[in-house]
Amino acid sequence: MRRPIKHLLVAAAVALVCAPSVARADGYVSPFIGVNAENNSGEGRANFGVNAGYMGAGIIGGELDFGYSPSFFGNAGTFGSNYVMDLMGNVIVGIPVGGTHGAGIRPYGTVGLGLIRSQVTGGVNGLIETANNDWGMNAGAGVMGFLSDHVGLRGDLRYFRNFSDNSQINAPGVNIDFGAFHFWRASFGVVLR
Numbered sequence: 001m002r003r004p005i006k007h008l009l010v011a012a013a014v015a016l017v018c019a020p021s022v023a024r025a026d027g028y029v030s031p032f033i034g035v036n037a038e039n040n041s042g043e044g045r046a047n048f049g050v051n052a053g054y055m056g057a058g059i060i061g062g063e064l065d066f067g068y069s070p071s072f073f074g075n076a077g078t079f080g081s082n083y084v085m086d087l088m089g090n091v092i093v094g095i096p097v098g099g100t101h102g103a104g105i106r107p108y109g110t111v112g113l114g115l116i117r118s119q120v121t122g123g124v125n126g127l128i129e130t131a132n133n134d135w136g137m138n139a140g141a142g143v144m145g146f147l148s149d150h151v152g153l154r155g156d157l158r159y160f161r162n163f164s165d166n167s168q169i170n171a172p173g174v175n176i177d178f179g180a181f182h183f184w185r186a187s188f189g190v191v192l193r
Contacts, residue, residue, distance in 0.1 A: 033188060060172060089114055106145075142157060
């Protein structure tokens with residue numbers, strides 16, 4: 001009677017050791033700095049923010065993107081205090097070349113929906129004042145390169161566009177149409193996973 005129990009225990013131990021490991025989510029946080037381009041107002045303005053997400057089994061997952069662009073529309077002398085902020089929920093799909101642990105690269109694509117907030121206060125003679133909270137979308141691609149299990153670098157290019165046609169600023173020398181509001185963001189950051 002004891003012999004079958006020993007064989008059963010040995011077989012269970014071997015099966016446990018040889019069984020594939022459970023797939024884990026690959027979580028990360030990536031602060032970034034970048035520049036906006038190809039837009040109808042803030043050509044070449046700096047931005048910064050953070051992306052945080054996870055990738056189940058290293059291939060598909062979700063990501064939260066927060067970006068902030070101070071002085072998006074121009075300097076404070078002309079436009080007063082102004083900025084553009086985005087908060088997007090994205091789906092991210094990537095291919096982990098080299099695996100999900102240790103050194104390797106992961107090219108990815110991402111698309112999502114969320115909030116694009118733009119605000120202009122003051123400007124020439126205090127004539128310009130508007131704030132918009134619009135639904136918008138973003139789509140982009142990039143690559144994460146990992147130097148170790150927990151640290152890497154990330155380069156990203158994304159297109160942002162709002163969905164609404166809600167306001168326009170027409171002041172002397174200024175013409176911004178928020179109904180066609182769009183821009184590209186190129187960014188570079190560190191990835192911590």
